[in-house]
Amino acid sequence: MPPNTTSLIQPLDQGIIRTAKAHYRTQVMRKMLQAINDGTSIINYAKSIDILKALYMLKRAWFLVSPATIENCFRKAGFPVIDKTSNVNEMQMVLDVSEFGEAIQEEDFEAFVDCDKEAECFGNLTDDEICDSVKLNRQGMADLEEEDEEEAGISYESIPGVSHKDALMHLSMVRKYLEENFTEYNSYYDIEEMIEKNALINRTQSKITDFFK
Known part of the structure; x- marks a missing residue:
């Protein structure tokens, strides 16, 4: 409005x-x-x-x-x-x-x-102001990402993903924690089922040549 x-x-x-x-x-x-x-x-x-x-x-x-x-x-x-x-x-x-x-x-x-209750969250900008704001934000984000990568010594692209096996292994640790501290944790099984289904969907068919490598 x-x-x-x-x-x-x-x-x-x-x-x-x-x-x-x-x-x-x-x-x-x-x-x-x-x-x-x-x-x-x-x-x-x-x-x-x-x-x-x-x-x-x-x-x-x-x-x-x-x-x-x-x-x-x-x-x-x-x-x-x-x-x-x-x-x-x-x-x-x-x-x-x-x-x-x-x-x-x-x-x-x-x-x-309510710390930001009085903060203005609306306003009418001109087309030039919108373009300048987008350019400034893009340049600022690029500079920050470059600085973070230089400080960390790694790039985001080099961070490996999490395998289904690792996800289930760590999830078993979560289940142990839930068993020790709670009596009901039905949502755990929903997460476990979600990971298992995703593993089946993304499973690749093995070729006969794979066994000779």
Whole structure:
């Protein structure tokens, strides 16, 4: 919607975006505390979160936004809904930060979720400004990648992929951890089945000449 449209009629501004941010930043806080417990500094932890990791966490955060929360936000914005039995305040439940113990208070976590609330995320750019921005971003990303490769002494292309065998081997270690700490872990078997199916799909037919090499 246009930037001047009041947020009162935009369902995403009624709690959907904030709920996704709360789930996302819960993951950030959880991983940060784990990194600190493992002896990693906050600065090094922050550097370890690249765009790909952020997208993984964002995908998980969006998955955790319940249909009831989305429905409540649409109702709050004035859209008619069929089911009127759900709780309008359900989206506030994601701000339960008891899992962090004394590491952070709920007020501080709410401030963490809303840290970019006033940031402008819209604007009208001219065609020339858009072109200049794209060129600048491309050049900046190319420079950063070149610097990272020089510092690491390797290129991204030289990093080998993970074989099906290695994936299943490490997954068995995850299963052992789940067995020792949890009683239900049905999602583990979904991952195992997904890897096994992928291994069968990508399996190549052996030729008779392969046995004479």
